[in-house]
Every structure is written in C-alpha cells, then in structure tokens.
Amino acid sequence: MAEKPEDLNLPLTVVTRIVKEALPSGVSISKEARTGLAKAASVFVLYVTSAATNIVKNKKRKALTGQDVIDAMKDIEFDRFVEPLGEALEHYKTMASARKSASMKKKDEQEDAEVIEDD
Amino acid sequence: MATPKSEKDLHLPLSRVKTIMKSSPDVEAVGPEPLYLVTKVTELFVMDLAKRAHKNSNANFLEYKHIADIVQEDDTLDFLREIMPRKITVRQFKEMMAKKAAKNGDDSSEDSSEDSSEDSSSNNEQE
Numbered sequence: 171m172a173e174k175p176e177d178l179n180l181p182l183t184v185v186t187r188i189v190k191e192a193l194p195s196g197v198s199i200s201k202e203a204r205t206g207l208a209k210a211a212s213v214f215v216l217y218v219t220s221a222a223t224n225i226v227k228n229k230k231r232k233a234l235t236g237q238d239v240i241d242a243m244k245d246i247e248f249d250r251f252v253e254p255l256g257e258a259l260e261h262y263k264t265m266a267s268a269r270k271s272a273s274m275k276k277k278d279e280q281e282d283a284e285v286i287e288d289d
Numbered sequence: 290m291a292t293p294k295s296e297k298d299l300h301l302p303l304s305r306v307k308t309i310m311k312s313s314p315d316v317e318a319v320g321p322e323p324l325y326l327v328t329k330v331t332e333l334f335v336m337d338l339a340k341r342a343h344k345n346s347n348a349n350f351l352e353y354k355h356i357a358d359i360v361q362e363d364d365t366l367d368f369l370r371e372i373m374p375r376k377i378t379v380r381q382f383k384e385m386m387a388k389k390a391a392k393n394g395d396d397s398s399e400d401s402s403e404d405s406s407e408d409s410s411s412n413n414e415q416e
Contacts, residue, residue, distance in 0.1 A: 177308050184300050185335060192336035193343055193351070202353035203342070207335055210356075210369050211301075214334050215309045217368045218327055223315050234316075234323040239330065247365045250337075251330050258329045262322060 180211050221246050236262065301328050338366075 185208040189199060221242035222234055236259045243251045306328045310319050342355040353376065360366045360373045377385070 177305070178312060180301055180305060180309075180331075184302070188300050188332055188335050189339045192339050197343060197349045197351060199339075199351040200353060203351050203356055206353050206356050206373055207339060209372055210338060210360075211331050211335050212309055213369060213372055215306055215327060215331050216313055218330060219310045219313045219316060222323065222327075223313065227315065233318045233320060235320075236322040236326045239323050239326040243330070248330075248334075251333055254333060255326055255330055259322075259326060262325050266322075 178212060180208050180215075182208050185211060217246065218242055299325070299328050299332065301332055303328055306331065 182204060186199070186204050189204065189207060190197075193199075218239065222238045225238045225241050225245070226232065226234055240252055240255045240259065243249060243255065303324055307319055307324055310316055310324070310327060338356065338359070339351070341359050343351050345359055346352065346355040353373075357373050357375045360369045361375055
C-alpha cells in the first residue's frame with residue numbers, strides 16, 4: 171500500500187519547538203538544520219523500533235512492550251536514555267492506572283445513582 | 290475524553306510516530322505503552338543532538354554542518370550517516386576528485402614483492 175511521503179516525516183514545526191526548548195534562548199537554527207533534525211528523528215524512530223523488535227523476536231514474543239524499548243537503548247548504545255525512559259515508563263503507568271481508576275470510579279458512581287433512582 | 294496536554298507531556302504526534310513504526314518490517318502490534326516511550330525517546334534524541342550540535346557551533350547560529358559533523362564523528366550515530374552527509378561545495382568536490390585522480394595515477398601497480406620499499410598509503414573510504 172503506497173503511503174504519502176509526508177506520512178513518514180515528523181512535523182517540522184514540532185521538531186523546531188523541541189529544539190528551541192532544548193537550546194538557550196536567542197539561538198537561531200537554519201532551516202536546513204531543522205529539516206535535518208526532523209529527518210534524523212524519523213530515522214531514529216525506525217532505528218529504535220527495529221532494535222526493540224529484534225529483542226521481542228529473540229524472546230519469541232510478538233507485542234512490543236515499554237521495557238523492550240528501554241532494553242533496546244543498551245543495544246544501540248544510547249545508555250544515557252535508559253534512566254529517563256525508566257522514569258517516563260513509571261510516569262506513563264501511573265497515568266494509565268489513574269485514568270483507569272477514574273473511569274471505574276465514574277462507572278461506580280453512575281451505577282449508584284441508578285440504584286437510588288430505582289427506589 | 291480529553292487528555293490534558295500536561296499529562297501527556299509529549300510534543301511529537303503519536304499517530305505519526307506510530308505510522309513510522311508500522312512501516313518497519315516485522316513489526317506487529319504497537320501498543321500505547323511502547324508508542325509512548327518511542328515518542329519520548331525520539332524527543333530526547335532530538336534535544337540531545339541539537340545540544341551537541343550547538344556546542345559544536347560555538348555561536349548562536351546552529352547550522353546543518355554542525356549536526357553533520359557530529360554524525361560523521363560519532364559512531365553511535367552511524368545510522369544517520371547516509372541521510373546526513375557532510376556537504377561540500379562543487380569546487381571542493383572537484384578538488385577532491387582531482388586529488389584522487391592524481392593519486393591513482395601515481396600509485397604503482399600491485400606489487401606483491403616483499404622487498405617493496407614503497408609505502409602505499411591506502412585511501413579507503415570508511416563506511
């Protein structure tokens with residue numbers, strides 16, 4: 171299935187925002203540099219995905235997990251990202267379970283309300 | 290149900306990252322958890338590379354070449370070498386080609402003799 175070329179690129183405006191936040195204010199970045207970074211980011215996504223997929227295949231699993239992504243960092247020699255990603259994963263799991271219990275709580279409240287109305 | 294932006298704290302669009310991930314061969318399902326981490330680490334990567342390039346630049350203007358230099362010199366960035374070559378002017382390219390041609394003309398034919406006193410310097414391109 172043919173994909174539009176832009177679908178595999180990350181939006182330049184977003185990449186620019188990330189770069190600006192990372193650098194001190196007052197630094198200007200050439201368009202070529204921004205485009206280069208955007209392309210590099212896309213290639214990096216593929217690179218990480220490939221490394222993580224290899225790990226999953228070696229373990230005879232099919233679905234990628236967050237931990238696989240973290241383990242992949244060591245394989246591709248980006249050990250410096252292991253710790254921040256570990257924190258990100260914790261943060262993600264906390265958010266996910268908070269959302270889950272919030273929606274379950276809401277469901278419980280709705281059921282309670284229905285019971286009262288039945289009286 | 291709207292997710293507050295501060296909770297997600299990501300800039301890159303998850304859907305686009307997912308599209309890229311799925312274009313990789315052998316990838317089957319991409320769940321939200323690995324998608325989140327891949328997106329996150331890609332942002333970290335961009336910031337990291339930008340900061341290093343900026344240090345490389347010694348100025349307040351970040352240019353492509355500052356990034357290309359780092360990519361070419363750091364082996365962990367090997368995967369980027371093809372898409373971020375160092376760029377040279379046409380004149381520099383011509384000078385490079387002229388030097389190569391001169392060198393090929395000077396090199397004597399393959400001499401497997403052990404007594405060879407000529408040092409032949411290899412001019413191999415390192416991939």
